[in-house]
Amino acid sequence: xxxxxxxxxxxxxxxxxxFDILGMALQEPYDLMKLRLIDEPKVYITxxxxxxxxxxxxxxxxxxxxxAIMEKMDNKFGFEVEIEKHIKPGSxxxxxxxxxxxxxxAANQLLGNIFSNDDLVQFAMFGEKLAxxxxxxxxxxxxxxxxxxxxxxxxxLDIIQLNSPPLFVTVVHPQIEVKxxxxxxxxxxxxxxxxxxxxxxxxxxxxxGFEKGDTDLIGRSLEDVIIEPVRSILIPGFDEIKTRSKEAxxxxxxxxxxxxxxxxxxTKETTAKNVEAIMQEVFHRLGIDYKTxxxxxxxxxxxxxxxx
Amino acid sequence: xxxxxxxxxxxxxxxxxxFDILGMALQEPYDLMKLRLIDEPKVYITxxxxxxxxxxxxxxxxxxxxxAIMEKMDNKFGFEVEIEKHIKPGSxxxxxxxxxxxxxxAANQLLGNIFSNDDLVQFAMFGEKLAxxxxxxxxxxxxxxxxxxxxxxxxxLDIIQLNSPPLFVTVVHPQIEVKxxxxxxxxxxxxxxxxxxxxxxxxxxxxxGFEKGDTDLIGRSLEDVIIEPVRSILIPGFDEIKTRSKEAxxxxxxxxxxxxxxxxxxTKETTAKNVEAIMQEVFHRLGIDYKTxxxxxxxxxxxxxxxx
Numbered sequence: 247x248x249x250x251x252x253x254x255x256x257x258x259x260x261x262x263x264x265f266d267i268l269g270m271a272l273q274e275p276y277d278l279m280k281l282r283l284i285d286e287p288k289v290y291i292t293x294x295x296x297x298x299x300x301x302x303x304x305x306x307x308x309x310x311x312x313x314a315i316m317e318k319m320d321n322k323f324g325f326e327v328e329i330e331k332h333i334k335p336g337s338x339x340x341x342x343x344x345x346x347x348x349x350x351x352a353a354n355q356l357l358g359n360i361f362s363n364d365d366l367v368q369f370a371m372f373g374e375k376l377a378x379x380x381x382x383x384x385x386x387x388x389x390x391x392x393x394x395x396x397x398x399x400x401x402x403l404d405i406i407q408l409n410s411p412p413l414f415v416t417v418v419h420p421q422i423e424v425k426x427x428x429x430x431x432x433x434x435x436x437x438x439x440x441x442x443x444x445x446x447x448x449x450x451x452x453x454x455g456f457e458k459g460d461t462d463l464i465g466r467s468l469e470d471v472i473i474e475p476v477r478s479i480l481i482p483g484f485d486e487i488k489t490r491s492k493e494a495x496x497x498x499x500x501x502x503x504x505x506x507x508x509x510x511x512x513t514k515e516t517t518a519k520n521v522e523a524i525m526q527e528v529f530h531r532l533g534i535d536y537k538t539x540x541x542x543x544x545x546x547x548x549x550x551x552x553x554x
Numbered sequence: 555x556x557x558x559x560x561x562x563x564x565x566x567x568x569x570x571x572x573f574d575i576l577g578m579a580l581q582e583p584y585d586l587m588k589l590r591l592i593d594e595p596k597v598y599i600t601x602x603x604x605x606x607x608x609x610x611x612x613x614x615x616x617x618x619x620x621x622a623i624m625e626k627m628d629n630k631f632g633f634e635v636e637i638e639k640h641i642k643p644g645s646x647x648x649x650x651x652x653x654x655x656x657x658x659x660a661a662n663q664l665l666g667n668i669f670s671n672d673d674l675v676q677f678a679m680f681g682e683k684l685a686x687x688x689x690x691x692x693x694x695x696x697x698x699x700x701x702x703x704x705x706x707x708x709x710x711l712d713i714i715q716l717n718s719p720p721l722f723v724t725v726v727h728p729q730i731e732v733k734x735x736x737x738x739x740x741x742x743x744x745x746x747x748x749x750x751x752x753x754x755x756x757x758x759x760x761x762x763g764f765e766k767g768d769t770d771l772i773g774r775s776l777e778d779v780i781i782e783p784v785r786s787i788l789i790p791g792f793d794e795i796k797t798r799s800k801e802a803x804x805x806x807x808x809x810x811x812x813x814x815x816x817x818x819x820x821t822k823e824t825t826a827k828n829v830e831a832i833m834q835e836v837f838h839r840l841g842i843d844y845k846t847x848x849x850x851x852x853x854x855x856x857x858x859x860x861x862x
Binding site: 263264265266267268397398399404406408433434435436437440442443445447448449450451452453454466 | 571572573576704705706712741742743744747748753754756757758759761765766771774775780
């Protein structure tokens, strides 16, 4: 029986100023997923983790992606799936994207790599739609392609891989719940033109900074005048962590996706570790459970580890 | 007596989606300006063109820039200026920026290049403030630095030179009046978040396209969902020119600055000339006088041609 195992990286969507368009893949944490092709046109899901996610295909992020692929191929086959999640659902680290992108890439591998990256992003968006109600691609795209990615447009889909200097990423996931749908609802439908202009100056600076490998420019551009001022209210300790991390030498950072995780970028591993200590100290003091990671930008997206 | 002569290029601000942050210098048209240092702390201006611009220093774009530089240097000297404008005022091609940036660069040359590019942009913004009521730098910056430039932020000033592939630029200046101040007033103060997201996707795509030298990506990103739909109403023939230019192979384009000039980018000179013919045909049919240029992105900004 044909089987593949894939490693599905966590991702940071938005990258502070790039709401809905920018994303970045991380070395850690990551999910593992095994996929087997079966003759029966069904999807059987087994959870190998503690999260007790639904195993009915129609209610499972990986499941709906596989159903979409099966439908595209006239339901001539099905899949058995084992999912071992390490990216906690609701962390803001692209947990659903890892399942959706992992399923799409693993299925494609089993089928002889017949689909393009654009196709895989389209399939994986069915999973995001199930998870958050919105077909967004800012976690899926870096999860599939690795590195730092730009979604210029969803209709039509236009995804661009950006260059990136090697950077360390410190992440803290405070164990509080912020639902993506809630985090979207608190945003205003209209923004001031003058704020939008500031935002696109920073986005342009951030893209130029990544392309040029100019880490100072990346740092100066990590400023969000539209989304962060609203969403950061939902995350205790946010302002203190951001201020102290920058004082400790981090380039900058902010909310990962719709939160509650916070990420900070640094050029040096020692800085990234000092930032971790700050994050730990703040959430310890606040009495909020947390998990931290000191990692780096992943060059690769979903990786096939066996069954190549 | 110390004298310098400078060549001050026309510029295209905004570059379609990059309202207030992006700009580009052109090979043509350009102004010429001669500047002489004098002992008396005054500015004497002579016009060598047909435009009859004010010669009182306080009312002249170059004049106010020179007064600002003199004040910075404790009014220990003054300037004689001869201005030969070829960039028509009110064309949307950075006529005031050419005078302001030209005066700043020429004065700096006479003073032994004591000021940085940032200083020169700051001085030249006094000229833009006089011309349009707003201290904007999206024409001044490319006029001083050449090529394609990004203003990430005005406060504090943060200017970044972008890479750019060699591109041909076709420009038409229909001889109708669109005042920068009017063109600003018709803009809404608020924009929909969903439109802002589309816009920053395009800006990110445009910056990535310039940095990567990806002309297709530049073309796809030359889309403005916020400013152009409002401002283009002021320019007869705009939609037809844009549609037909793209059909003829142009990458794309739009309003130059606040108009009324329209610019189109092409990778080939033959395409740029075909675009010119389309522009000529449209404005001829509309019975509007016009002037066209087939030129290219200027690598250099204001150039000192004598007195180096």
